Amino acid sequence: MRRLRSKASSDNTRAAQLSDWAIFTRWCERTGHTPLPADPEQVSWFLTEKAAELRPDGRWAYAPSTLTRWVSTINRMHTLAGLPAPGTDPAVRDLLRGLRRERATPPARRTPLLTDDIRTILAAMRTEAAAAGWAERVAERRDAAILLMGLAGALRRSELTGLRVADVVPHRADGLYVTVRRSKSDRAAQGRTVTLPYGSDPHTCPVCAYRRWRQVLDVWDGGGRPAVAELLAVADTGPDEHCCRGLAAGSTRPEGERPLFRPVHRTGSVGAAALSGQSVHSMIQRRARRAGFSEELVATLGGHSLRAGFVTQAVRGGATTQTIMTQTGHADERMVALYSRHHAGLVGNAVTRLGL
Template sequence: MVEIAVPEAVRTELRRGVRSVLVDAVALRMVRDRFDAEQAGALGRYLEASQSPNTLRAYRTDWLAWSAWCAAEGRQALPADALDVAVYLAAAADARRADGGWAFSPATLERKSAAVSAVHAANGLPSPTRSDVVRLTLRGIRRTRRAAPRRKRPVLLHTLGQLLAGLPEPGWPTDPARRRDALLLLIGFAGALRRSELAGLRISDVEVGLDHTTGDPLLLVRLPSTKTDPTGVAEQRVALPCGRHPATCPVCAFADWLRLREIHAATGESGLRAWLTDTPPPLPDRHRCHGFVPAAPTDAPLFPTITRHGTLGTRAMSGRAVAELVKRYAARAGLDPDLFSGHSLRAGFATQAALGGAADREIMRQGRWSNPRTVHGYIRTANPLEDNAVTKLGL
C-alpha cells in the first residue's frame, strides 16, 4: 500500500506551525528560528491565499501521504530526491483498490506531483518534479494507463425540465428548498457556472437589469473570481435573460427566491411559515419577474444551507453540496445519478447552445472558456456531423 497512515508526530508538527500546507514541518522550524510569530503568520496566510481552498485541501492530503511514505521508507520529504519521488509515483500507479481497480488515476498522480512541487517552491527549494526521471515516469504512466476520460452527462434542456419537475411541493416546510434549488439549477445551466462559482455567490453579486432590446428584465451575475481568473483582476459578469417560459426563467426564479428571503428577514421563520401558508403559490404559467424590484442587496450567501425543516442557514452551500443536489434531482427524475455532477449544468449549457446553432465564440463568451478546443469538444458531442467533410462524400 502506498497510502500510509500519517505519523502523529508529522500531524502535530504541521498543526503547531503556519497554517498552510505549502509550508512543511521542516521549513516551519526554520521560519520560527528566523522570524517572529506575526511574520510567520503573515507568510502562512498569503501562501494559503495563493491557491483555491479545493486545491489546498487536495495538496494537504497529497503532502501528508508523501510525508508518511517517506517516513516509512526512511526517505527525506523536504528537500526531496527526484528518484524518490519517481519511485513513489510509480508505486502509487501500481496500487489497486479492494475491488481490483486502480487506486489512483493519472490525473491524481500528476496532482500528487504538483503538491510536492508546490511545497518545495513555497520553501524556496528547487522542485524535484522537474527532473527527467519524474517527468518520464508520469509520461509512462499516462501512456500505460491510456483511457478515454469519463465525462459526466450534460443536462440538456429537456433534462433540465425533468430535474425541475422533481422540485418539492410548494408550502411549508419545503418551499425554501424548492425556490433555492430552482434558482440554482437555472442559473447554473443558463450561466454555465462551475459548482464552486455557484457556491460562492452572494446576493450582492446578482443585479436585476433591463434588456434594452426586448424591455424584459435580466440578471447580471458578477463572478468575483473564477477558475481561469482566480485573483478576480478581470471581473466577469454573466448576463441571464428572461426566459420564454416562466418555469425556466432565471429572473422569475430569482424573484421568487428573493421574495421569500425578504419575508424571512423581516418576520423570521414563524412569519415566513405564516406567509407561505396564507399566500397561494406563484402561477407556473405567468412571469413573476416583470415589475420585481429587489430590496437592498446584502452580502448573505445566495444559496444557503436549508434543513429539512425549512430553516435557512447562514452558511453557503459547498461545491460538493451543489454536485449532490444535481445528483439528487437526477435520481428523482429516474436518471442514473452517477452519470451526473455539478459540471453537468455547465456542460449542458455548451452542448445545448451548440445544438441551438450558437457559434463557438458565443459559447466561449458566456462560459468564460479561454481554450476553443474545450468548446469544440462540446460541439462535436452535440452534432458530430457539423462542419464534417463526411457529409460531402455522396454516400
C-alpha cells in the same frame, strides 16, 4: 508577507496541497525516508508504490493525474523551503510519462443537462413539493434557481456557490446581470458579468426562479422560520405567470454580502453559510433520480452538467462559437469544439450530406 503569499492560491488549492503533502510525509515516515529534502529516486519509489495500489473492486487506486498532482505538491513544498524540486528530475518525469501511456483512458466527462432535461426535473420537483410540506418548498425554490441560473449562465458549481446576493442585479430590460467575482480561469479575480435573460415560459424563466428564491431568502432573514412557513403555506407547482417583469434594481432590500445559495435543512431552516460545490453536485443527481432518470445516467451527472448543457444546447440551436464564449467566458475555441464533438456531433458535420 506570509498572509499575502498565502492568497496566491485558492483555499481549495491550499487544502489539496496540504492533503497531498500529508500523504507523502506519511509514506516517508513508514519507509524511513525524510520528506524534506527528498531526492528524485525517493519520489520515484513513492510513485511506483502508490501506482500499484488497488481499490477493493480491483481498479487502480490512483489515476496518473493524481500522481502528477502529488509531484507538483512535492515540488511546491521544496521550492517554498528553498530546496531543489525533486519532481523536475528527468527520471521522475519519465516515470509519470510511462504511467500516463500505460493507463491512458478517456477523461470522464459530465453528461450535459439540456433544456428539456431541466424542464422535466423542474416539473417533477415542483409536483413533489406541492404535495409535501412548506419545508420541501424552500428546497424546491432554491434548487430551481440553481438549475435555471446555472444553465442560462453557463456557470460552474464553484461560481454558483460563490455568488453573493449583491452579485445579482435585476435589469428592467435584460433580466439579471450576474457578477462572477472569481472563476477557475480567472486566477487574478478580475471578474466578469453574465447576463441571464427573461424566459418565455415562467416555469423555466431564470429571473422568475431567482425572484422566487430571493423572496424566501429575504423573508427568512427578516422574520425567520415562522415567516417562511406562512409564505409557503399554500402549495404551488411553480409560477403560472411571470413574477419578474418590471423588476428594477432598486426594488429589493439592501443586499450586503450574504451568500445567495445556502444549505436548506429538511426542516426548512436556511443556513447562514454558502452552499458547497459538493452539495450542488449531490442535488443535481438527487433531483434527476427523483425525476425518473436512469441510475446509469444519474451517475454521469454533476455540477458541470449545467455548464455543459448550455454549450450543447446552444450549439444545437445554431449559436456561433463566439456568442457561446461570450456567456461561458472560454478563452479557447477548442473547448467549445470539444462539447460539440461529444454531445452535438451532427451539427455542422458533413456526414449529414452523404444522403445515407
